[in-house]
Structures are given as C-alpha cells and as structure tokens.
Amino acid sequence: MKNYKPEQLERWDKQYVWHPFTQMRQWQKERPLIIEKGEGSYLYDVEGNKYLDGISSLWVTVHGHRKREINQAIIEQLDKLAHSTMLGQANITSTLLARKLVEITPEGLNKVFYSESGSTAVEIGLKIAYQYWQQQGEEKDKDKRKFVSLVNAYHGDTIGSVSVGGIDLFHKIFASLLFETISAPSPYCYRCPLNLSKENCSMECVNEMESLLDRHHHEIAGVVIEPVVQGAAGMLVAPDGYLAKVRELCNRYNVLLIADEVAVGFGRTGKMFACAHENVSPDIICLAKGITGGYLPLAATMTTNEIYNAFLGEVYECKTFYHGHTYTGNPVACAAALANLELFEKDKLIETLQGKVTLFTEGLKRFKELQHVGDVRQKGLMAGIEIVENTATKEPFPVKYNIPHRIVLEARKNGLIIRPLDNVMVLMPILSMSLTELTQVLDITYAAIKNVTEEET
Numbered sequence: 001m002k003n004y005k006p007e008q009l010e011r012w013d014k015q016y017v018w019h020p021f022t023q024m025r026q027w028q029k030e031r032p033l034i035i036e037k038g039e040g041s042y043l044y045d046v047e048g049n050k051y052l053d054g055i056s057s058l059w060v061t062v063h064g065h066r067k068r069e070i071n072q073a074i075i076e077q078l079d080k081l082a083h084s085t086m087l088g089q090a091n092i093t094s095t096l097l098a099r100k101l102v103e104i105t106p107e108g109l110n111k112v113f114y115s116e117s118g119s120t121a122v123e124i125g126l127k128i129a130y131q132y133w134q135q136q137g138e139e140k141d142k143d144k145r146k147f148v149s150l151v152n153a154y155h156g157d158t159i160g161s162v163s164v165g166g167i168d169l170f171h172k173i174f175a176s177l178l179f180e181t182i183s184a185p186s187p188y189c190y191r192c193p194l195n196l197s198k199e200n201c202s203m204e205c206v207n208e209m210e211s212l213l214d215r216h217h218h219e220i221a222g223v224v225i226e227p228v229v230q231g232a233a234g235m236l237v238a239p240d241g242y243l244a245k246v247r248e249l250c251n252r253y254n255v256l257l258i259a260d261e262v263a264v265g266f267g268r269t270g271k272m273f274a275c276a277h278e279n280v281s282p283d284i285i286c287l288a289k290g291i292t293g294g295y296l297p298l299a300a301t302m303t304t305n306e307i308y309n310a311f312l313g314e315v316y317e318c319k320t321f322y323h324g325h326t327y328t329g330n331p332v333a334c335a336a337a338l339a340n341l342e343l344f345e346k347d348k349l350i351e352t353l354q355g356k357v358t359l360f361t362e363g364l365k366r367f368k369e370l371q372h373v374g375d376v377r378q379k380g381l382m383a384g385i386e387i388v389e390n391t392a393t394k395e396p397f398p399v400k401y402n403i404p405h406r407i408v409l410e411a412r413k414n415g416l417i418i419r420p421l422d423n424v425m426v427l428m429p430i431l432s433m434s435l436t437e438l439t440q441v442l443d444i445t446y447a448a449i450k451n452v453t454e455e456e457t
C-alpha cells in the first residue's frame with residue numbers, strides 16, 4: 001500500500017469517518033491517534049510513536065500483536081479458502097473450533113452457534129432462549145418471554161442486547177425501541193443501590209433478584225448476566241458467591257441462565273472463563289472478544305443439548321432457528337481462533353497469569369492512596385479505578401473538567417494507551433505482557449491520574 005503522510009490521513013479521517021463511542025466534536029479539534037502497526041505489547045502510530053496497549057485494543061488482544069503463530073494460521077487458511085457459507089454447509093476450521101470450544105467451556109455446553117461480535121452473540125442467546133420456551137413442550141412455559149437483566153449491564157449495541165442493557169448514558173435514548181425487561185440491582189458495592197457497605201452486606205441484591213423471580217418466573221425466559229464482573233459499567237466486581245446464587249435461583253425457578261462472557265472470557269479474570277470462579281455452568285454462554293486473540297471478528301453462542309434438542313423436528317414443524325449472518329463461522333476467523341487457543345495451551349497462559357495477577361493486585365493498592373481515587377476494582381487482569389472529586393462524598397468531578405479524557409491524553413504522552421468508562425479509568429493489559437510491562441502500565445496510569453486530578457485541586 002502507498003505510504004500516506006500523517007497529515008493527509010488525519011484530514012481524510014476527519015472528513016470521512018464517524019468513530020464509535022467517540023465525541024466527534026472533540027475528535028475534530030484534536031490530533032487523532034492513528035495506529036499503523038503492532039508488535040507484542042506495543043502499538044505504533046503513523047508518526048512512529050510507540051505505546052503500550054493498556055486496553056488490549058478494546059479488551060481483545062491475548063498473546064500480543066503480530067503473533068507469528070496466529071498470522072501463520074490466517075495465511076494458511078487464506079491460501080485455501082477465505083469464506084463459504086454455514087447455511088446448510090460446513091467448513092473445516094469452524095467444525096474444529098466448535099469441538100475445541102465444547103472441550104474448554106463449562107460442563108454441559110455442547111453446541112456452538114457462530115456470529116461476529118459480542119452484541120450478536122448475546123442477541124442470538126436471547127432469541128434462542130425465547131424460542132426454546134416456545135418449543136420445549138410444556139404449554140404453561142410458553143409465557144416465558146421476558147428477560148431479567150441487571151442495572152448497569154452492558155451486552156452490546158444491537159436492539160436486543162440494548163434491551164437487556166442498563167447503562168442510561170448509552171441506552172435510555174432508545175427506550176421506545178426496546179422490548180420490556182425486568183431489572184435486578186447491580187452489585188455495585190462502592191455505590192450500593194441498597195445502601196449497604198461491604199461490612200454489613202449479605203448480598204441483599206441477590207435477595208431482590210430472588211423476589212423478582214418468585215413473582216415473575218412464569219413469564220421469564222432467562223436471566224442474562226456478565227459473570228463476576230460488569231465490565232462496561234466500570235469493572236463492577238460482584239461479591240464472591242453472587243454468581244453461584246444466581247445459578248441456584250435459575251434452577252429453582254426454571255429459568256435459563258445466559259452468561260455473557262464476551263468481556264471476561266478467555267483468561268481475562270485469571271481463569272479461562274469467569275463462570276469457573278464459582279463452578280457455574282450456564283445454560284447459554286456468549287463468547288467473542290478474546291476468542292481470536294484480538295485478530296478477527298468472531299463470536300459464539302453455546303447451549304446445552306437440552307436447548308438444542310428443542311429446535312429439532314420435522315420440516316413441517318418449523319422448529320428451525322431462523323437466524324444466520326452472511327459471515328457466520330468465517331473459516332479465516334475460526335483458523336485464528338484455533339491458533340489462539342493452541343497458544344493458550346502451548347504457552348500455559350492461564351498458569352503463567354497467576355504471577356501477573358498478583359503483581360497487578362499489589363500494584364493497584366497504592367492507587368487507593370491518591371486524593372481523587374474513590375474505588376479500585378479488579379479481577380484478574382481487568383481493573384477499574386473510579387475517579388471522584390471528593391472521596392468522602394463520592395461526588396465525581398464536574399463533566400466540564402473532562403478529567404477522564406485528560407488522563408487518557410496524559411498517559412498517551414508517556415507512552416500508554418488507555419480508555420475510560422465514564423469516570424472509571426480502565427486497565428485491560430494484554431494477557432501476555434511481561435511483569436516489567438505491567439509495572440509500566442501501572443506506573444504511567446498512576447502518574448497520569450495524579451497529575452491531572454491534583455492539577456484541579
């Protein structure tokens with residue numbers, strides 16, 4: 001490809017591109033960060049500046065950028081086949097990947113339905129759960145058409161996944177387009193919706209879910225949840241035992257548990273899947289992001305045989321799941337995913353993560369001492385540092401100060417890419433980062449938060 005000057009690219013980008021989740025007026029005024037290449041834990045911009053990738057390129061990169069084995073697997077697959085449909089046909093890598101996913105995911109998840117993003121994985125999970133109750137046999141269960149989801153939930157941006165979302169800033173404006181869901185409280189312990197503190201909490205938020213299910217179970221198809229950590233809400237870590245309790249309630253009230261492991265799956269929380277922290281097997285699991293190690297768009301929605309069997313029937317019974325995207329099960333993306341999963345085993349990634357998690361946990365402790373850090377939340381290699389103006393009242397800084405964005409720019413000046421969620425600074429280091437690189441991520445973030453927030457006071 002021809003070499004373009006950075007100024008030219010900047011001009012064209014500002015002229016032609018609309019960026020997701022981006023304040024476009026602010027973007028128009030600033031020098032944009034245009035990434036040209038990646039290598040290991042680093043990204044390089046078009047001017048040759050080098051940055052540590054502190055957010056794993058939106059929570060996806062696992063073994064680093066330009067990983068030889070994954071590049072190779074993609075090239076080999078491209079030499080055979082770039083794409084063929086999965087509607088009434090199969091391809092080799094999607095078959096092999098499905099077999100592997102069944103082997104590594106929690107017990108009982110035996111069927112894989114592919115798509116391309118986390119949003120579609122959830123959308124599909126919801127539709128499967130809905131159709132399941134219409135077809136599984138019992139007349140009384142046909143009323144199970146609603147979902148329970150959590151306040152502060154984020155499950156993606158399509159209309160179905162927004163319907164089960166609970167972040168007002170993103171979702172409220174679409175309210176009249178959405179289907180009705182039943183909201184349960186979020187385990188946001190720093191700002192407990194039930195006004196409890198860690199010392200006197202007995203997970204009353206789960207009791208609320210219990211009473212919801214008690215009243216509504218006859219009309220509930222499933223509970224959809226981000227296991228262990230509500231990511232986009234600002235890394236809200238649920239208390240130990242929360243997920244297991246939700247599983248138990250779903251069993252008791254005969255509703256499906258849909259685990260959205262899009263953000264937390266593939267090692268992010270220190271275990272291959274977050275459900276493993278509490279030995280939970282959901283009825284449906286939604287996977288994306290880390291599935292290809294940050295290479296290509298791919299997602300999977302997996303179900304139990306029991307759910308799958310409800311879709312089997314004679315042609316005239318019309319029990320088919322009428323859903324499928326053009327690029328579903330793309331063989332190149334599946335080849336990347338297979339190479340990614342092989343590397344987990346070859347590099348013993350989950351085992352080696354434990355030392356990194358310890359360093360990360362220890363390194364995050366000092367953030368609590370900062371004058372404007374209200375809360376630090378972490379599980380595995382994912383963390384949220386909540387910035388407040390006043391730690392006593394937990395009052396955030398006024399929006400006009402634009403603190404999170406200024407922290408991002410300050411960190412970038414010092415060679416680190418991070419991205420906030422509202423007032424929460426998010427760290428999602430690449431799982432393969434070295435201990436030295438992880439320490440740099442922590443040090444640069446610490447200094448950026450300190451410099452920017454203390455400038456304001």
Ligand code: PLP
Nearest residue numbers: 117118119154155156231262263
């Ligand atoms: N579910 C969760 C828990 C997520 O964190 C995200 C994205 O951050 C999604 C779903 C949506 O995934 P995608 O952006 O690939 O559609």
